Amino acid sequence: MANIEILNQSEREEGAVRALESNEDSYLKFKIVGEHEEANEQLNITEDIEKETLDQNGNIDFDSDIFEERIRSLKEQRKNAQDNKERSEINKVIKLTENVRKEVHLFGFDEVKQNYQDRKNKLENKNSFLKNPQEVQKIKNQKLSEIDPTGTVQNYANIENTAEIIDRLGILENLEKFKQEQYELVNQGKHDEAKEKYNTTYRSAVMEAYKLVGREHNKTLERKEIIDKKHEEMVRRLADGRTETNEELEERKRLQIESKTLDNIIKAYSEEFVQKELAEKHNLWIHLERNVGSNTQGDEIEGREDNEDEKRKWHTKLADIIGKVSKTQVLGALSGAAVGGAVATVGVLTGTVSVPITVGVAALMIYSGVRGKEPMFIGTKGFANRRISKIEKKLENDNLSEEEITKLNTELQKRKKWKEDVTQFTKAFSVGAGGGLLGFTGVGLLGASLAKGALDTAFASGGSASAELGAIGAGAAVGAGIVSEREIRDSQTLDLIKDLNISQEKIDEMRRKGVFKDEVLILDEKRGGPVAKIVGEFVGSIKEQMKLEEINKDLFLYKIEEIGNLHKQNQPINAKNMAMEVIEASRRI
Amino acid sequence: MNNLENAIKELKDLGFTKEQVAEVLEIAEKEIMDVILEDFALNADEEKLEEYKQKFDNAQKEKDAEKFSKILHEIIGIQYGEENIEKKKEELLVVYLQKIANLTKETTEVYKKYSQGDPEAKKIIEETENSPIVQHVIKEMEKEGLD
Numbered sequence: 001m002a003n004i005e006i007l008n009q010s011e012r013e014e015g016a017v018r019a020l021e022s023n024e025d026s027y028l029k030f031k032i033v034g035e036h037e038e039a040n041e042q043l044n045i046t047e048d049i050e051k052e053t054l055d056q057n058g059n060i061d062f063d064s065d066i067f068e069e070r071i072r073s074l075k076e077q078r079k080n081a082q083d084n085k086e087r088s089e090i091n092k093v094i095k096l097t098e099n100v101r102k103e104v105h106l107f108g109f110d111e112v113k114q115n116y117q118d119r120k121n122k123l124e125n126k127n128s129f130l131k132n133p134q135e136v137q138k139i140k141n142q143k144l145s146e147i148d149p150t151g152t153v154q155n156y157a158n159i160e161n162t163a164e165i166i167d168r169l170g171i172l173e174n175l176e177k178f179k180q181e182q183y184e185l186v187n188q189g190k191h192d193e194a195k196e197k198y199n200t201t202y203r204s205a206v207m208e209a210y211k212l213v214g215r216e217h218n219k220t221l222e223r224k225e226i227i228d229k230k231h232e233e234m235v236r237r238l239a240d241g242r243t244e245t246n247e248e249l250e251e252r253k254r255l256q257i258e259s260k261t262l263d264n265i266i267k268a269y270s271e272e273f274v275q276k277e278l279a280e281k282h283n284l285w286i287h288l289e290r291n292v293g294s295n296t297q298g299d300e301i302e303g304r305e306d307n308e309d310e311k312r313k314w315h316t317k318l319a320d321i322i323g324k325v326s327k328t329q330v331l332g333a334l335s336g337a338a339v340g341g342a343v344a345t346v347g348v349l350t351g352t353v354s355v356p357i358t359v360g361v362a363a364l365m366i367y368s369g370v371r372g373k374e375p376m377f378i379g380t381k382g383f384a385n386r387r388i389s390k391i392e393k394k395l396e397n398d399n400l401s402e403e404e405i406t407k408l409n410t411e412l413q414k415r416k417k418w419k420e421d422v423t424q425f426t427k428a429f430s431v432g433a434g435g436g437l438l439g440f441t442g443v444g445l446l447g448a449s450l451a452k453g454a455l456d457t458a459f460a461s462g463g464s465a466s467a468e469l470g471a472i473g474a475g476a477a478v479g480a481g482i483v484s485e486r487e488i489r490d491s492q493t494l495d496l497i498k499d500l501n502i503s504q505e506k507i508d509e510m511r512r513k514g515v516f517k518d519e520v521l522i523l524d525e526k527r528g529g530p531v532a533k534i535v536g537e538f539v540g541s542i543k544e545q546m547k548l549e550e551i552n553k554d555l556f557l558y559k560i561e562e563i564g565n566l567h568k569q570n571q572p573i574n575a576k577n578m579a580m581e582v583i584e585a586s587r588r589i
Numbered sequence: 590m591n592n593l594e595n596a597i598k599e600l601k602d603l604g605f606t607k608e609q610v611a612e613v614l615e616i617a618e619k620e621i622m623d624v625i626l627e628d629f630a631l632n633a634d635e636e637k638l639e640e641y642k643q644k645f646d647n648a649q650k651e652k653d654a655e656k657f658s659k660i661l662h663e664i665i666g667i668q669y670g671e672e673n674i675e676k677k678k679e680e681l682l683v684v685y686l687q688k689i690a691n692l693t694k695e696t697t698e699v700y701k702k703y704s705q706g707d708p709e710a711k712k713i714i715e716e717t718e719n720s721p722i723v724q725h726v727i728k729e730m731e732k733e734g735l736d
Contacts (some may be wrong), residue, residue: 415638422641437618437658437661438618438622438661439658440617
């Protein structure tokens with residue numbers, strides 16, 4: 001039995017190193033994605049392996065003869081093996097035994113024992129490494145820089161804990177692989193297989209991703225709730241007249257910063273993930289649209305009629321999927337900057353055709369492609385979004401490698417981000433500053449005659465078109481676009497803040513943090529909407545009782561944020577009480 | 590009558606009032622700005638993008654609408670040629686107005702079928718009426734005071 005003990009131990013030892021190496025990866029992986037419990041479990045397994053290995057130390061009884069005996073016995077076992085798997089396992093053990101025998105013959109028992117000791121040390125070092133958080137952090141950073149060399153993801157969300165992002169990227173990589181697989185299957189004409197995989201693998205991968213993101217997202221939301229409550233409590237105590245110590249002040253600031261960071265994480269969870277999802281689906285759609293119904297050379301496939309039917313069915317299925325995308329876009333557009341325009345267009349159209357509103361909208365939706373056609377929006381957004389860029393055209397090329405596709409997608413996202421940023425600038429001014437940056441409405445500051453002239457001509461019998469247009473343009477400054485309304489309210493808030501002698505740096509900082517745009521103004525979609533009114537009442541109440549320069553600026557700004565937060569949570573807001581809190585606290589401070 | 594006048598006339602013939610056309614123009618401007626910016630974002634060199642991001646940024650800081658307008662026209666010039674600025678603007682506007690006209694005609698058509706009892710149109714409309722998207726749009730329209 002002694003020989004078997006030795007060999008089993010060797011196996012264990014070799015296995016332990018291998019297992020530990022694999023185990024280390026698992027441990028790091030779990031640590032990196034923030035799954036600390038799972039990571040610790042992996043560490044326990046590591047310790048078990050180590051312990052088991054070390055327990056064997058000292059019981060080694062090397063004897064050259066036993067190797068021969070063991071090898072003979074193993075060969076006998078191999079002869080009687082039931083199947084290939086068993087034979088293969090026995091082969092591994094024979095090889096291991098032969099290696100040990102060779103080592104003993106070449107180096108002697110002492111040398112082999114030393115080798116064992118070295119490996120034992122290696123195990124210990126590994127464990128020590130695993131237990132060292134700095135080392136783990138180092139590896140984590142290395143992995144991060146591999147995945148996100150430009151730091152785009154990190155910068156994008158300004159996330160301190162980027163572990164979640166890595167995990168999501170991992171899943172998205174899988175989706176990317178899946179997409180390639182789908183392309184290949186379709187190219188080979190294996191439509192059934194492609195469909196089957198789409199319905200199973202892809203969906204489960206997406207579900208997995210959603211589940212993970214959802215779980216992490218919930219954790220972040222919970223954390224934010226706790227932080228916000230703590231912060232709120234500290235401010236309330238301050239408002240109640242309690243003097244704040246320096247430590248408490250620091251803590252309050254820290255909580256506020258953490259809350260903002262968590263906001264960014266929450267934002268990143270939804271936006272980045274959704275963007276990639278949409279891009280992925282979009283590319284799949286383009287490819288299948290072109291390839292289903294033809295083979296890779298573009299020739300017609302035999303049995304055209306059946307294939308047409310198949311194509312139609314497949315398109316219907318895809319339309320459902322794309323429909324979800326377009327619905328997301330539609331809902332996004334409705335709740336975002338396009339809402340004013342979209343509703344106005346629907347209003348114009350339904351008004352013009354004199355149909356009941358629900359039927360009118362339904363009809364409009366049908367013809368605007370929500371059902372089964374190319375995603376397009378009701379007269380807004382789709383106009384720009386359906387344009388094909390050079391990059392998108394490149395992406396349609398079947399011969400692109402995975403790396404090239406990823407690179408192009410990254411570039412596309414970067415350029416779309418550029419457009420998004422710039423659009424925010426321009427739209428804020430397109431109407432807010434008097435309308436017509438391009439000069440279509442007749443009140444623009446440059447080239448004002450283009451549409452005005454045409455409108456005058458087309459409505460020649462209508463008389464004073466230009467005067468009316470002037471009025472419309474002026475009215476548009478406050479009436480036609482919610483972006484401009486935001487800008488106007490933003491300006492009012494800024495004026496007030498300037499009255500308070502708050503520095504430009506502080507204003508810029510708050511803008512960056514989204515205090516004005518995100519917390520207060522974006523929530524308020526209509527001119528004179530609830531948040532604007534509440535802020536007005538809040539400021540008015542303060543002004544009634546106190547000079548602006550006497551107000552505690554931090555408290556004032558905090559309350560502005562709080563109004564936004566309460567509104568977001570649909571909580572009742574008592575502006576006068578809030579004003580009183582600021583007044584009283586300002587007097588005490 | 591030029592293309593733009595024709596496109597506006599078409600809307601007028603469909604029953605759009607002058608105010609409604611003006612409203613469409615208002616929306617069109619935003620949409621076309623989107624197109625121009627998107628074209629530029631997707632096709633311009635990175636250096637140009639950076640340069641214009643900076644220009645927009647400065648105009649934003651200075652709250653200068655005239656500068657914004659000038660930058661936008663510069664962008665049109667870069668993309669479509671200096672001499673084509675007005676032509677391109679008009680072209681985009683005409684396409685947009687035609688789309689609105691087509692959308693209106695199609696909507697009218699599907700409603701006509703619906704009111705004549707066309708079973709397919711009826712079924713699709715009734716199904717769509719209950720969709721959350723339509724409900725959302727209706728809600729938004731009600732908030733806007735449209736009926």
